[in-house]
Amino acid sequence: MSELELTVIGVAEEAPLVRAFHLEAVSGGQLPGYSPGSHIRVQLPNGDDRPYSLVNLDPSIETEKGVKHYRLGVRLEENSLGGSSFMHGLSPGDRILTTPPKNEFALAGDAGPAVLVAGGIGITPIASMAAELLRNNCDFLLHYSGRAQGSLAFIGPLRDLLGERLIEHYDDLTGGPLDIDAVLSASDASQHLYVCGPKGMIEAMQIAARARDWPEARIHFELFTPPVPQTGDRPFEIEVASTGESYTIPVGESIIQVLEAAGHDLIYDCQRGDCGICQTDVISGEPDHRDLVLTDSEKAEGKVMQICVSRARSVKLVLDL
């Protein structure tokens, strides 16, 4: 499907550093429908794009049949690489280009009980899921966690919508992060677990759920933060096995970015290490895994890697590309 041209029709402050953007088609017509958990990718002036989840807080709207408006929630990141600062510069009347909606964080087909966990701006896909579960009379709880009172976006409408199904957590009230063990202890492995938040939260949830023998098929997650360089990162070499071409991957750039700039046609999506679409076989060398897709044993084996985020411990990787 071709790209969408959208007009910003409203901008609202939802929390400190978080703005909601209301969008409609430039033509004024119906927009493609979407399922809860979907995102669109917004094109930036430099040609890059960024994914933002579609927010729906109205259970009476069946978004899959097409909608008049989209709503996004975007947090202005301290170390913005261009996406959130571009979005926060938008005003009503501005136009943007986006992809049609796509969903890599969908609700499971069965209507069984669910546990939703959102950290900070990770609420954006989770809120739409909560509205859908409510619409379908499903049994669920939403644990919504933030650093401080007053920091959580969409909290007023969520309180009105969910009542006792919403459990708020504030680090400054309890003196620490969300107690993941307590969340899981109050649930059971027959429930679907949906988690969106920072990498540390998702990793902690994965570890705790797996320790309780939670089936992998019932652990669903999406990371909302883009990868950032880590202390000690250094450049490394990659070789494309099919052609013998070699490239240097500098600090702050991914394998995908370097290969695309060199004209390679690659398949990928999230560019955050959580969808698994860019997974590539490693012929030689030792990857430095930074994704949320592979299990610990797959990472230890080192036979595959996610080339959107992972780097190298060895000076060179030969990739099956």
Ligand code: FES
């Ligand atoms: S593009 Fe999603 S894991 Fe790499």
